Amino acid sequence: MKIIKTKYFWVFTAFLTFVIYFVSCTHDDQVLDTATATGSELFSKFTTTAPTIDGTIDDAWSGVQKLTGETEVPNPGNGMFAGYVGDKYKYTIRSMYDNENIYFLAEWNDPSKGTTVQPWYFNPTTKLWAQEPNARQFDVNGVQIREGIGQDQFAMLWNIDFSTPKFASQTCYASCHLFNSYRNYAGMMVPNKSGNHYTNGANEKIDMWWLHLNKDLPYGQMDDQYQDWAGGPAVTDTVGGAGNGRHFDDLTPPTPFSTTYKNNNTNTSNGPINNRVSLKLDGTGSNVNVPAWIIPDGINVAYIDVKDTLPGGLARKVTAISSTGVLTYDGGTIDPNGKPEYQQVAGLVGVGAKCFPSFIEVPLTLGRADITAKGVHTGSGWVIEFKRKLNTNSIWKQDVNFASLLDQPFGLAIFNNCNYQHSIKPNLVLKFVK
Secondary structure, X not given: OHHHHHHHHHHHHHHHHHHHHHHHHOOXXXXXXXXXXXXXXXXXXXXXXXXXXXXXXXXXXXXXXXEEEEEEOOOOOOOOOOOOOOOEEEEEEEEEEOXXXXXXXXXXXXXXXXXXXXXXXXXXXXXXXXXXXXXXXXXXXXXXXXXXXXXXXXXXXXXXXXXXXXXXXXXXXXXXXXXXXXXXXXXXXXXXXXXXXXXXXXXXXXXXXXXXXXXXXXXXXXXXXXXXXXXXXXXXXXXXXXXXXXXXXXXXXXXXXXXXXXXXXXXXXXXXXXXOEEEEEOOOOOEEEEOOEEOOOOOOOOOEEHHHHOOOOOOEEEEEEOOOXXXXXXXXXXXXXXXXXXXXXXXXXOEOOOOEOOEEEXXXXXXXXXXXXXXXXXXXXXXXXXXXXXXXXXXXXXOOOXXXXXXXEEEEEEEEEEOOOOEXXXXXXXXXXX
């Protein structure tokens, strides 16, 4: 009997040890020894060989598990995403980390590479300069009449210091601009009438990584921004949409129950700026909008680098506009009449080769420049590499901190030649592998 009891004791002990080990290895916040994909988990692999951030998939990414999926444009209501609902994009994303940085490689299908954003063109009927729409245009019968020339974009949302409780289960939808009554404000469900992003409490913040592929990549950057409460629906309901919780990093947060933000006095860069100025027709007539800067005889110019607006640069400042559309600039004039290279191409999309860009490229600085990014368009889609420090030590707590290696829920979005009508994939989670 003693031998039998001893045998049972060791069997029970072994079983108990196994149970304890199994439970400890399936905790949500553990560092995993092995990676087992579920379709929503992105496993970040530890590396001693950092990838080169250049948009080229080098050997460092071999053996790193891919998370594959498909984003889809949802229907938020009120026609906000009209013309885009149901659009889908297949993606893969990989991640690595070392003792200092975290690295990502994102790929997605998009054969229609955006080469410019809302270019300026001359309308020979009105004799005015105008800009292409940044989203698809439809007639009264719902027939598409013009394709948007917006921009390709990629975005990710993260929960800053786990401050937004709903993010764990809703990720992107925890602050989404949906026109429905699911927003929880002070214990009540309140419609988000404005379509703006904002969190559900004064202490809740979300990290927003936003890559504008036509505006950020030229300087090798991804725009680091964040979302907060910003007065929430109370502001939205009373003043018609002021509760916009999207801000760029380095804004000094407001005190609770205030929506006043102050720009950090050391940050003078707001990133790309609109290439637009209002001038009087013939110097004395009504005000009309025209491009502020042009590169005379430039061919298929996507943007103007801010350096080219300085003395000795390629860009020239527009100083006058005539009632026939003739632009006067520092050094000459441009008469677009009878010249299709300055006009729209007939059909759904396209402009002449000499149409002017709509924005001036300015590098991001300080907190907005925390993320390094490079990418290439392969002809069938985008390949983007980007990296950020595990911990940026953000003074205002405007960045997610990966240094603890805890699981991090996230969502991602893909935009295709548009302004805000994006496809999304919510409820993903980043896990760190030893």
